[in-house]
Amino acid sequence: MSFDWLKHYMPRGLYGRAALILVLPVAMLLAIMSFTFIQRHLEDVTQQMTGTVVREVRMVGDQVVGAETQQELIARVRPFLTSLNMKVRFPSPREVPEADGVRFFDYTGGVARDTLKQSLMAVRAIELLPDKTALIYLDSDLGPIELTISRRRLTPTAPHQLIVTMVFCGILMTAIASLYMRNQLRPITRLARAAKAFGRGQNVTYHPGGATEVREAGNAFIDMRARIERQIEQRTLMLSGVSHDLRTPLTRLKLGLSMLDEQDAEPLLEDVNEMQRLVDSFLDFSRGASEGEVEKLDPQSLITRIVEDAQRAGKPVTLLPPEGEGSAKLRPDSIRRALQNLIDNAVRYGSRAEVSVAFTPKSLRLRVEDDGPGIPPDQRGEALKPFARLDPSRNQNKGTGVGLGLAIVADIARAHGGTLRLGQSERLGGLCADIVIGR
Incomplete structure (x- = not known):
């Protein structure tokens, strides 16, 4: 039997599941104990007490036999x-x-009433008054008889005290266990926040704490974060150094070509410019995805400025009306670089590009579409890898590039806690690149 449907009703957070683990057993235990107490203890005691009253009522009823008047019976x-x-x-x-x-909620009163009526056929009605008095009405040859006795002789006094005590103790124990569980869960949530922040390119202060297993996981995370930071730093230094060292000979080549005949120097100068673009790509990749500080801003205004700058540069780019409105926490410089790379790719492989912004309650989507050849579905994952080269037909007469454009965009999207999705444009038929970032 499958219980997958229960997943829709289960808490998703760690605190919610811990609370369920604490409260559910206590609630079930209280329910079972209360049911057992009511069914077995209260019912048996009430029947025994009422049985004693039944014998006394029968003794009074025996005196009716032979009595000719009500005064004689009394x-x-x-x-x-x-x-x-x-x-x-x-x-x-x-x-x-x-x-x-x-009353309908008076369980012991109902048991006493049923016991009296089953044991005494002459019982006509029973009243349990709020002042703890019980009135029993009997039929007799001399007319109806009213017997007044104390309610305490029929049912136990304050039968709910045990249930109240159990509930109070259950709540108290649950509160104590919740405080202890919270202290154990806090280090896990701190570790989760630190890992989430690091995934977005932020380095928050974190000190391992809690149980031994949680401390080991925290120390492992710190070691992993340090290794990744060293790797990123080494990559940045290597690419920056190589790119910087290449600039000097490229500059000398440009100066030398400027002294040659323009017609002879043109193809060589084009190669030098291509090398310059490759060096710039290396520098962009070496800077990483965490350039600039996180700011809360209006994405539509930022995208508008980026598109206007591209249009002034002569690129066939169109900005579509936004879907919804709102703000998001972004790194403006990184987002600008990501959109510029997508726009450059779009106009490089197609004749025009369209940029759009869409807001949802939980995410922000930045989309760039073109009318170029697109990327086949089986090659989209490979296209996001650094230095990846796709089918040569896609690069025909477009320059080979270095294969870092989409990798840089993917890094920037991940640094914002989002992702880069590639697909086919329904409007233009080419590539559709979406940067989806959580709000």
């Missing part, structure tokens, strides 16, 4: 009334209620 039972703590009177027929006066 005279006969008077010696027993004091010891039985009972009162007897003959009410008028109009004073006798037609139905029992037992």
Whole structure:
């Protein structure tokens, strides 16, 4: 039997699941104990107490036999009334209620009523008054008889005390366990926040704490973060150094070519410019995805400025109307670099590009579409890897590039806690690149 449907009703957070683990067993234990107590203890005790009253009522009823008047009956039972703590009177027929006066939530009162009616056929009605008094109405040859006794002789006093005590103890134990569990869960949530921040390019202060296993996981995370930071730093230094060292000979080549005949120097100068673009790509990749500080801003305004700058540069780019509105926490410089790379790719492989922004309650989507050849579905994952080269037909007469454009965009999207998705444009038929970032 599958219980997958329960997943939709289970808490998703660690604190919610821990609370469920604590509260559910306690609640089930209290429910079972309460049911057992009510069914077995209260019911048995009430039946025993009511059985004693039944015998006393029968003794009073035996005195009716042979009595010719109501006064004679009262005279006969008077010696027993004091010891039985009972009162007897003959009410008028109009004073006798037609139905029992037992409240529906009075469980012990219902048990006493049922026991009396099953044991005494002459019982006509029973009333349990708020002042802890019980009235029992009997039929007799001399007319209806009203017996007044104390409610405490029929049912236990304050039967709910045990249940209240159990509930109070359960709540107290749950509160104590919750405080202890919270202290154990806090280090896990701190570790999760630190890992999430590091995934977005932020280095927050974190000190391992909690149980031994949590401390080991925290120390492993710190070691992993240090290794990744060293790797990124080494990559940045290597690419920056190589790119910087290449700039000097490229500059000398440009100066040398400027002294040659323009017609002879043109193809060589084009190669030098291509090398310059490759060096710039290396520098962009070496800077990483965490350039600039996180700011809360209006993405639509930022995208508008980026598109206007591209249009001034002569690129066929169009900005579509936004879908929704709102703000998001972004690194403006990184987002600008990512959008510029996507726009450059779009106009490089297609004749025009369209940029759009869409807001949802939980995410922000930045989309760039083109009318170029696109990327086949089986090559989209490979296209996001650094230095990846796709089918040569895609690069025909477009320059080979270095394969870092989409990798840089993917790094920037991950640094914002989002992702880069590649697909086919339904509007233009080419590539559709979406940067999806959580808000």
